[in-house]
Structures are given as structure tokens and as C-alpha cells.
Amino acid sequence: MKLHVKNGRLVKVEGDPDHPISQGRLCIRCLTLPEYVHHPQRITSPMKRAPEDRGKDKWQKISWDEAWDIIVPKIKQLKKDHGAESIVVFGGTGRQACLYYYPLGFASIGTPNVCYPLSGWSCYGPRCSITDYILGAGYPEIDFAGTYPDRYDNPNYVLPKWIMEWGKNPLMSNPDGFFGHSLIDLMKRGTELIMIDPRMTWLGTRSKYVCQLRPGTDAALALAFINVIINEDLYDKDFVANWCYGFDELKERVQEYPPEKVADITWVPAEKIREVARFIATNKPGAIQWGLAVDENPNGVQLGHAILTLCAITGNLDVPGGITLGPPAALLGKWRMETRRNLSPELWDKRIGAKEWPALSTAMATTHPDETLDTLETGKPYKLRMGWFNSSNFITPTCSAQPDRWYRALKSLEFNVVQDTFMTPTAMAFADVFLPLPTFAEADGVVVTHFGRNAVFLGAINQALRVGDTKSDIEVCIELGKRLHPDMWPFDSVEDFFTKQLKPELGIDFNDLREQFVYQPKYEYRKFESGKLRSDGEPGFNTVTGQVELTSTLFEAWGEDALPYYQEPPYSPVSTPELFKEYPLVLTTGARKFTSFHSEHRQISTLREIDPDPEMEIHPDTAAKLGIINGDWVMMENMFGKSKARAKLTPIIHPKVVHATHGWWFPEKPGEEPSLFGVWEANINTLVPHKHIGKLGFGCPMKQMICKVYRIEEGI
Amino acid sequence: MSRNGLLIDYQYCTGCHSCEVACKNEHKIPRGKWGIKLTEVGPWQMEGDKWEWNYVPVPTSLCDLCEDRVKNGEKPTCVHHCLGQCMEYGPVEELAKKMAEKGKRVVLFAP
Missing domain, CATH: 3.40.228.10 (Dimethylsulfoxide Reductase, domain 2)
Known part of the structure; x- marks a missing residue:
């Protein structure tokens, strides 16, 4: 992308026709970047709020030094009194968060509990x-x-x-x-x-x-x-x-x-x-x-x-x-996992849900998400006391199942830090300290596709401008890390950090990447023949048997069937016929729109003009039976929760199925409790139950629930 | 002198709105107005798995085919940013020729 900056303002965004992949094409979230960067509701300086004022718009601007002076002693005290495991880092998806919330937890703070709060870790x-x-x-x-x-x-x-x-x-x-x-x-x-x-x-x-x-x-x-x-x-x-x-x-x-x-x-x-x-x-x-x-x-x-x-x-x-x-791991994606060397084996053993769910905890370095909610609710095996929310707005219907339950459970935390670009429902509800993030236009970074697991190309992000007093994910990791675990952060600068990530594997430094813009590593086919898939250099695949495991040795060892099988969804016309009489439609959620990235972009007026309301799709025949016409406000409801949306009648969906969009909150609505920017009005995830996961700990029924639908007089 | 136009191969228009937003940026067009506006026809089922569902962006009288950009040797911003790369700019005679070669689901605008 080419970013044009004039007098400290991002005035124009243009796709780069020389980019081998995009060839100059851009989506509307990139094209509206100037609106996002200079939005009047952006938070661009650190803020604090008294814990008794959570949920109220009673923020006080502070400097970064003041923020560190609140955060650092609190972390030290919690670690001393209750152990580092009493702190949990929640990470969101996208932006650059995925690469940095693991090291933030493991190496800057020093906790084994890093959580992606999506039931059954059900994304990627x-x-x-x-x-x-x-x-x-x-x-x-x-x-x-x-x-x-x-x-x-x-x-x-x-x-x-x-x-x-x-x-x-x-x-x-x-x-x-x-x-x-x-x-x-x-x-x-x-x-x-x-x-x-x-x-x-x-x-x-x-x-x-x-x-x-x-x-x-x-x-x-x-x-x-x-x-x-x-x-x-x-x-x-x-x-x-x-x-x-x-x-x-x-x-x-x-x-x-x-x-x-x-x-x-x-x-x-x-x-x-x-x-x-x-x-x-x-x-x-x-x-x-x-x-x-x-x-x-x-x-x-x-x-x-x-x-x-x-x-x-x-x-x-x-x-x-x-x-x-x-x-399986390379570049920054590998580094983020390896920062766990900062933790002693005893501390690493305390990671929530790791022992109970080995198939999840072997490949993923996080806690088990559903166990993390259980721990918040029960205080077992120990009490969680501090939460750090890195780009995660998960009481909105993004990733968590039953976000209302998470919301109640998170109230038990005694200290919370939130990093984000805007004031979100999650930040308004819980933050004691708010640390503002820059957008990708405003900080140096590296794009690495598939987090290094299949790096089709790498790109440099060059800072074009910086609005206000923000710090990027990696800047926060380094600054906090140097205060708490300096041996893990031997980097002079962000530039030095990226060079140390790139050089050993690719032979180029950060400035080389900046000059090249895009780096495409050479791809080699049929690596199972040349021995380049295995660490020992032998032909084959890097599995227990050295082959593609049509029958899995590991699944069997973990108590699961070694072969694939079909199992009905937990709630369906077949598995719960009695409930289906009351809730006679199959509910699937979360198909994407061009206008948003999960809960992001709801305040960008050019994008809201295109998609103003939460939407649900219903077949015209089904709608007619329910007395619903196109554009009506409707309620979707089941035994776990309910959520409003505007009905879109369309034949693309089966008459027995409805689909609801996700990620909705309303930045134009009151932010203070109990509204929290209207977060409970169109919260489709309240219809999805907690911990309905597969035998190995993965999966959740976000795309195959049941519900009923009825017309309502009052919309949003 | 030949007129210029936009050829849209709407077999590949995905309805992404990039033309609309890029145009609004370029010409500073406020909410409620457009220099090019996406239209949607369908979806409806014809028979079996055959469906009619097309997006077609239609330039409005606010479209000047990005005169300034073209003078600088650039493409109109809608053409440049179109994710489906289904838009072409040029003299209408040339575009009409291409249109005939493409066959179905093509439209030529001379705004």
C-alpha cells in the first residue's frame, strides 16, 4: 500500500500496482484507513480509571511512564503474593496481535496463562x-x-x-x-x-x-x-x-x-x-x-x-x-512460541487446562479457553487476579461462547489492562488502565503470512505517521519486558528486533525487507521425496509413522478414535428432536461481510453506510410463515440467549436454516453500563453454549445451533 | 475525438464495493451520493443449481473517469482498486471490440 501523508494527516491510500499478489487492488477496509486513523473516537493516549468506576466513562489521561508505574508494581506484587499464574493475557485475532500476545504473556509479564478466549480454540x-x-x-x-x-x-x-x-x-x-x-x-x-x-x-x-x-x-x-x-x-x-x-x-x-x-x-x-x-x-x-x-x-x-x-x-x-x-513453525511465529523458555517447568505446568487437554496443549502454547472460563468462575485450581486484554473485544459476539457468562466471570479480576485502538464494550466494562495501539499505518512491523507456518510472502510495514501517544504491540512487549524480564528482551530497538527475527532464517535484515517491500521465499514441491519435511532429512512426513496418518497414532494415544467419524451437532433436529420442536430452525453464524473485521470498523461511517445493521438471513417461505417481511426487526432466541437483527429474506439459504452476522456493537450508543455500546442487543454468541467441545478439546457449535425467530416491534 | 468508457466484465464482479469507496475518496463525495454505485440483480434460482446473481457497478453523473489520474498516466481509481479486476478503461471502440470477444455478462458504460 502507498500511504500519502500531508501535514501530519493520512490523506490518501492507494494500492501498489507493483505488488505481486495484490497488483494494486485494495478492499474497503484499507480504502477507509484514513477515516479510521483520524477518527474522533480513537483513543490516542494512555488512560486510567479507578476500579470502582469500571463501566463508567470516568477516564483520566496519563503518560506512559505513569502507566508503567501503575502496571509494573502491580504485576510484581501479584507474582510475589499469588504467583505469576494469577495473571492471564487474553489475545484477539488479526492486526498484529496474534504474533505478540504470547510473548507479552510468557516473556514480558512471565505468566504461563495466555488465552485465546474462543470456545474450543475454534479458529485456525x-x-x-x-x-x-x-x-x-x-x-x-x-x-x-x-x-x-x-x-x-x-x-x-x-x-x-x-x-x-x-x-x-x-x-x-x-x-x-x-x-x-x-x-x-x-x-x-x-x-x-x-x-x-x-x-x-x-x-x-x-x-x-x-x-x-x-x-x-x-x-x-x-x-x-x-x-x-x-x-x-x-x-x-x-x-x-x-x-x-x-x-x-x-x-x-x-x-x-x-x-x-x-x-x-x-x-x-x-x-x-x-x-x-x-x-x-x-x-x-x-x-x-x-x-x-x-x-x-x-x-x-x-x-x-x-x-x-x-x-x-x-x-x-x-x-x-x-x-x-x-x-510447523518459522520466523516470528516460532519466536512467539519459544519465548516460553522464560518460564520454569514448574510454572509452565500450571498452564490452565494443559494436562486435561493434551491434544490442544501439545500444539498450542495457550490455556484451554473453556477451562479458563471455568477457572474464572470457580477459582480452581487457583484464583485469577489480573487480566491483560490485547486487541480482544470478546464480550461482543466475536469469539467467546456465552459472552454474558464471561462478562460476569471477568468481574472477579482485581486489575485489568486493555490495549486497543477504540473504546470498546470490553474495555469500558473492565479496563483499569487503557493502553492505546497505533494502526498499521502508524508503526513499523512485518507481515508474515500464516504466521510463518506457510510464509507465501513477507511484507514490511513502514510507519507513515503516528497519531497521538500510542505504542505498538512490539513496543509494549519490549518496554514492559525490559522492566520485568530484561534478559528476554536484548533488543536495542524495534528495528533491531525485526532484524534478529529475519536474518537467521532469510539472510536479510529489516531494512532490506523495507527496501524490497515484499519478500517471496523460494518454494519447493514434493518435499516428502527430498526429505525436507522431516527434521532428520529422511524422505516422508514429520509424523510418528513418517507417513500421512490416515489412521492417527496420536489421536488414539489421546483416547480419541484413530479414524475420522461423523457425530451429530450437540443440538439439531436429529440429536435433540424435542428441543427442535420449540426451536425449529438450524442457526449458523458468522459469515463475513466486506465491511468489517469481526467487531472492528463499526464506527467507520463509510462502511456503516454499506452495512448499517446486524443482519440475519431467512428463506422467504419460512419468513412468510412467521409473518416476517424483508427489513423487519426480528429476535433469534434459544435456550441460552437471544439476539436482535434485521431480517434479510433470501432464497440462498435453506428454508430450515437461518444465518446471523457476528461482531456487532454500536459505538454510537451510550458506552456506560448497562448499555456498554448496546453490546447485549445483537449478541448472537449468547445463543451458543460454553464448553460443547470435541473429545480432544477443539471445536464449538457456533455454526450449528438451533433457534426460533419472531418479529419484534422495536429494533436497535 | 474518441470517447472513453468503462468495460465491466460482471461475470467477475464480486460486489466488494472497492470501486464505490475508492471513487468517494478520489472525488471527496459525501455520504448518500456516489460516483459509481453497485447494483445487485438476484439472487434467484433458475433451475437446479443454476442461479442468476449479478453485481454491476454503474457510474453516475459525478464520474469524470478520473480525468486527473488519467492525465498523470494512472488508471481510474475504480479500475485500479477493483478486487475482481473486472473493470477496464479506454476508448469505447476498443472496449466494444473486447466486449464482443468476451461474450456473456459484459457491459460498457460511457458516462
Whole structure:
């Protein structure tokens, strides 16, 4: 991006036509960046508030030195009196937070408790963990020629014949290491799309096949595809014979999932299941891009396992135009995990939920999120006393299930620090000290796709301006770290820090990256043959058996079925028929819009003009039966909570399913308690129960609940 | 002298709104008004899995085809930022030729 600054103001944002991936294209969140940077409601200096004034707009501006003078002694006292484990760091997603909240906890503060408060860790983490256990690799991304400066024209590149989007709509979503509209580039060149989605999306109307399935039944569909591919002898025999473990067991397992049976479960016709399975098995190369719907499902580990199995038995792993594989950890993503060396083994052992959930705590360095809420509520195994919220506004309906329950539980914390760019409902409710963050226009940084787990490209972020008295995530980590654990922070400056991250692995320093803007590491295919996937340099995959584990040794060791299976959602027409009489619609949530990033951007008027209200999608036939017309305000309600939205009547959704958008709060409404910017009015996550997770600790039912819908007189 | 226009291949217009917002930025157009405005036709089911659902951005009388940018050798800002890269700028005769080659779901505007 090119940022134009005049007299201390960001006046213009322009895409860079020389960027190999974006080619100058920008989304509307980038295009409205000046509005965000100079928004009158931005918080641009540190503030404090007396604990008895929580929930009130009684803030007092302070300097950073004053902020450190409040925070540092408090942390020292808590560590001395109650142990460092009494402090918990909550991290949000996106911006640069993901890279820095682990080190903030482990190395700046010194606590083992770093928490991503999404029930069942249901975003990205499950997909990474499953890949680590089944393939011994980093994030499997579709090959979109991202590592080639000449992109699709590179002679080593092969165009995928098909891409299957499984529970993902990358045009609008935030795919971590994939430029969403690359999909359009590929379609123009002839790639066919296959959509696995409960809705007929716009992409669906441009696809070869659409499997419009019942929300949450994905694993059954994947197992039926495998059933057809194996039974019709269409699988890649060489790849299976040489590189896969446990094929016979898989073959036996999928006999339980014939297309006719799965058609009843998923609502996808049996003949379509066969056709799609034959198409993906007989056209090479091709790739499956998996989305959040894999994570937000208590049956998601089995679904992820089945999807990787499909990629493997169709011979599409680590080949041109197939699925690219990176290392399980690299660059800043590796550093953030390694900062835990600051903690003694005894302290590390106190990490909440780690012993109870080894499949989660082996791959993820965090607490178990649901156990963390239990600990807040019960004080067991010990009392949590301080919270640090890094870019996490999770009482809004973003990541936490039952945010109302978190809200009540978080009140027990005696001291809270919040880092954010705006005053949010979460900050208004809990912060004692507010530390303002700069936007990405205002601080130096590094973009590393997939957090290093498949670094398609790296980019430098060059500070263009700085509004007010803010400090970036890494600046806060270093400044606080130097005060509490100076040996962990031997960096003279932010620049020095980034150079020490880049140099050993890439041979370039931060200034080199700044001059190059974009660095595309060289990609090598078929690393399972060359020995470059394994730490010992032997051919194969970096798993227990050295092969792709169609049958998982680790899952079995952790008490889970070694093979994928289908399990009904916890609440559904099938699993809870009596409840379904009262709540007769399947509720799926969280499909993305172009206008926001989770709870961000609600105060950006250009974006609110496009999407002014929380929205729910309902089929016109269902709406007619309920007396609802397009644009009516409605309530969605179930046994856990209720949430308002404006009804959008649309045939793209099944008559038995409704969809609700997430992330809503209202910066224009009163901020003080009890309103908290209207955070409880359209809080769809209050309908999603706590701790309905899979056997290995991953997954939650955000995309497959049940509810009833009725018209209401008063909207928001 | 030839007129210039915008060719929109709406097979690939994803409805991302980038043209609208980039245009508002460039021409300082306030809320409630647009220099180019996205329209939506559909979605409705035709038969089976065949659906009609198109987005088409329509330039308004506030559009000057980014005269100033073009003078500086740049593309109009909507064309530059379009995420689907489905917009082209140029003399209408040339665009009409391209339009004929593309076939379905193409529209040419001469605002």
C-alpha cells in the first residue's frame, strides 16, 4: 500500500500496482484507513480509571511512564503474593496481535496463562494442530503461485483444475495467508470451483458444483466422498502405497458412510456426492481450501482429518497446483512460541487446562479457553487476579461462547489492562488502565503470512505517521519486558528486533525487507521425496509413522478414535428432536461481510453506510410463515440467549436454516453500563453454549445451533 | 475525438464495493451520493443449481473517469482498486471490440 501523508494527516491510500499478489487492488477496509486513523473516537493516549468506576466513562489521561508505574508494581506484587499464574493475557485475532500476545504473556509479564478466549480454540488453531498431527507440516494452503514474482506465468506453476472451498468464502473472509480475490484470478484462467456451504453464495453461482449441506454435517459428507473414491478405485495408488499409513482401516471405516445414507444426514443428494467425488479424484491437480467451519464444529477434528485424507488420497499434497505445505513453525511465529523458555517447568505446568487437554496443549502454547472460563468462575485450581486484554473485544459476539457468562466471570479480576485502538464494550466494562495501539499505518512491523507456518510472502510495514501517544504491540512487549524480564528482551530497538527475527532464517535484515517491500521465499514441491519435511532429512512426513496418518497414532494415544467419524451437532433436529420442536430452525453464524473485521470498523461511517445493521438471513417461505417481511426487526432466541437483527429474506439459504452476522456493537450508543455500546442487543454468541467441545478439546457449535425467530416491534 | 468508457466484465464482479469507496475518496463525495454505485440483480434460482446473481457497478453523473489520474498516466481509481479486476478503461471502440470477444455478462458504460 502507498500511504500519502500531508501535514501530519493520512490523506490518501492507494494500492501498489507493483505488488505481486495484490497488483494494486485494495478492499474497503484499507480504502477507509484514513477515516479510521483520524477518527474522533480513537483513543490516542494512555488512560486510567479507578476500579470502582469500571463501566463508567470516568477516564483520566496519563503518560506512559505513569502507566508503567501503575502496571509494573502491580504485576510484581501479584507474582510475589499469588504467583505469576494469577495473571492471564487474553489475545484477539488479526492486526498484529496474534504474533505478540504470547510473548507479552510468557516473556514480558512471565505468566504461563495466555488465552485465546474462543470456545474450543475454534479458529485456525484446530486446523494447524490437525495438520501437525496428521501431516507433520504447517498450514496447508492452496497453490496460488504466491511465491513466484511472475505468479501464474511461472513455468514451474500448474493451474489447479479445481478448488474446493470447504466452509470458506475467501472473498470476504480473512484467510491469514491467502489473498481472497486470487480465487477470481484462478477462475479467469480456468480453475473450476466446488463449494461446500450451507448457503448458495455468489461464488456458488459461478461454481461447477455446490453442495448445500445441513450445517455441521460436514464430516459425513467428507467420509462419503472418500467412500466413493476408494470403492470406485479412483484413489492415487502410488501415493497411498508409498506415503500413507492406515489405508486399510480407513477403507473399512468409510463403508459406514455410503452416499445414500449420507444424503439423508447432509441433505446433499447421493448422486451429487458421487459426481463430485469422481470429479476431484480424476482431475489433477486440485486443492481443498478449508475454512473456519472446520474449526467451529465439535466434530471438526474428524472433519479436518477427513479433508486432509481427501487431499492425500487424490495425490494433491505438495505438488504444483495442489496443496502447499510449510514448516510447523518459522520466523516470528516460532519466536512467539519459544519465548516460553522464560518460564520454569514448574510454572509452565500450571498452564490452565494443559494436562486435561493434551491434544490442544501439545500444539498450542495457550490455556484451554473453556477451562479458563471455568477457572474464572470457580477459582480452581487457583484464583485469577489480573487480566491483560490485547486487541480482544470478546464480550461482543466475536469469539467467546456465552459472552454474558464471561462478562460476569471477568468481574472477579482485581486489575485489568486493555490495549486497543477504540473504546470498546470490553474495555469500558473492565479496563483499569487503557493502553492505546497505533494502526498499521502508524508503526513499523512485518507481515508474515500464516504466521510463518506457510510464509507465501513477507511484507514490511513502514510507519507513515503516528497519531497521538500510542505504542505498538512490539513496543509494549519490549518496554514492559525490559522492566520485568530484561534478559528476554536484548533488543536495542524495534528495528533491531525485526532484524534478529529475519536474518537467521532469510539472510536479510529489516531494512532490506523495507527496501524490497515484499519478500517471496523460494518454494519447493514434493518435499516428502527430498526429505525436507522431516527434521532428520529422511524422505516422508514429520509424523510418528513418517507417513500421512490416515489412521492417527496420536489421536488414539489421546483416547480419541484413530479414524475420522461423523457425530451429530450437540443440538439439531436429529440429536435433540424435542428441543427442535420449540426451536425449529438450524442457526449458523458468522459469515463475513466486506465491511468489517469481526467487531472492528463499526464506527467507520463509510462502511456503516454499506452495512448499517446486524443482519440475519431467512428463506422467504419460512419468513412468510412467521409473518416476517424483508427489513423487519426480528429476535433469534434459544435456550441460552437471544439476539436482535434485521431480517434479510433470501432464497440462498435453506428454508430450515437461518444465518446471523457476528461482531456487532454500536459505538454510537451510550458506552456506560448497562448499555456498554448496546453490546447485549445483537449478541448472537449468547445463543451458543460454553464448553460443547470435541473429545480432544477443539471445536464449538457456533455454526450449528438451533433457534426460533419472531418479529419484534422495536429494533436497535 | 474518441470517447472513453468503462468495460465491466460482471461475470467477475464480486460486489466488494472497492470501486464505490475508492471513487468517494478520489472525488471527496459525501455520504448518500456516489460516483459509481453497485447494483445487485438476484439472487434467484433458475433451475437446479443454476442461479442468476449479478453485481454491476454503474457510474453516475459525478464520474469524470478520473480525468486527473488519467492525465498523470494512472488508471481510474475504480479500475485500479477493483478486487475482481473486472473493470477496464479506454476508448469505447476498443472496449466494444473486447466486449464482443468476451461474450456473456459484459457491459460498457460511457458516462
